[in-house]
Amino acid sequence: MESTITECGESDWEHFVSLEFETMKTLSDTHYKKLVEENPGKTESELIQVYGKSLKEDFDFTSPDCRIFVAKNDESYAGHVWIAYRNSEDPWDFECPVWIYDITIHPDFRRQGLGKRLMEQAELWTKERGRNIGLFVHYQNEAAISLYKTTGYRIKMIPISKxxxxxxxxxxxxxxxRKVTKEDQAWLEKIGFEVFKKKVQYSINKDETTILNKYRELCKKIEEKENQVRYVGINNQQELVVSIWVSEAEFNEDFAYVHEVVFDEKISSDTIHKEILHQLEEAAAAIGKKKLYVLLHDADGIDWTTFQKYGYKIPGFFMEKRLK
Incomplete structure (x- = not known):
């Protein structure tokens, strides 16, 4: 059979929606149940139409920053990759990467190398625009994680909550x-900047002055928040060795959001990490929150399994591949 990769046309839209719908049913039982509950009495084909309408309402598929590449085998719709510039930006990002919102192959056409070809097409489009490319994968999907790693993707960030x-x-x-004082500021900026610099340079090359200015802007923004608290940790020799910074989350006022966890690498150990996690929870309680959210970066120096050990939920991984 002859296979081709083309951009999604009008005649492909129904196939795209149908395959997205099947993927949603398989991977997100909660979303599917909600769709059924909100549309009682509708048949499966009617639900697919509703789902397709909601996709267009929630996402601008006409944007020049969005593409759907379709794989076909002898003109039969075999799968697709849906990519666009990521619609959110993290504090250490200087630009948004291209995001793989979904890549899926119809069951009848799997194990024919189409997924790899779609990924290559997505990366080619991304590279032409001078961006990196990223995706989200469930933490238990070990086969997919292994595949992505072999093709150059690395785990960049992990959303963690409790x-x-x-x-x-x-x-x-x-x-x-204890809470920070003015006397702590020089040390805080030095150690905080070093970790922030690693986060920036994970994805893009920038000079230190530019990174430092961005870090200072971020610190000023956090300091202006009404509900925030910052602590330093002191060891038995009365040395500053840890800093944590927590505030009310912008995305959900029920959560405390961890802006910063930095520590002297010389003291890194399972015991110290446990003490840091405990203080994060104390900080959340101090600002009146009963839920804690951490966007753990690879540069933070604490393994995600440590959080998991103490009851934190980890839905999956944000992975990224540098293309520039």
Missing amino acids: ALSNIRGLLDSSIEF
Whole structure:
């Protein structure tokens, strides 16, 4: 059979929506149930039409920054990759990457190399625009994670959250935490900037002055928040070794959001990480929040499994491939 990769045309839209609908049913039972509940009595074909309408309402497929590439086998719709510039930006980003919103192959056409060809097409389009490319993958999808890693993708960030209850003090702690003072500022900027620089340079090359200015702008923005708290940790030798910074989350006022977790690499250990996690929860409680959200970056120096060990939920990984 002859296979081709083309841009999605008007005649492909129904096939695109149908395959997206099947993917949604398979991977997101919650979303499918919600769709059924909101559209009682509708047949599956009617639900697909409703779903297709909602896709157009939620996303601008006519944007020049969006593409759907379609794989066909002898003119039969075999799969697609849907990409666009990511619609959100993290504090350390200087530009948004191109995002793979979905890549899926119809069951009848799998194991024919079409997924690889679609990925190559997506990366070619992205590279022509001078951007990196990223995606989200469920943390239990080990086969996909392994495949992405072999083609140059790395785990960049991990969204982590926890509902907090009965926060108890640690019986034995090697770090004493207190709120920051003016005397701490030089150390805070030095250690905070070093981690922030690693986060920036994970994705793009920028000079230190530009990165420092961006970091200072970010710090000023956080300082202006009404509901925020910043702590430093001091070891037994009375040295500053840890800093954490938490505020009310902009995306959901029920959550405390962790802006910064930095520490002296010389003290890094499972015990220290446990103490840091405990202080993060204390900080969330201090600003009146019972839920905590962490966007853990590869440069943060704490393994995501540490959070998982203490009851944090990890839905998946944000992965990125540098193309520039």
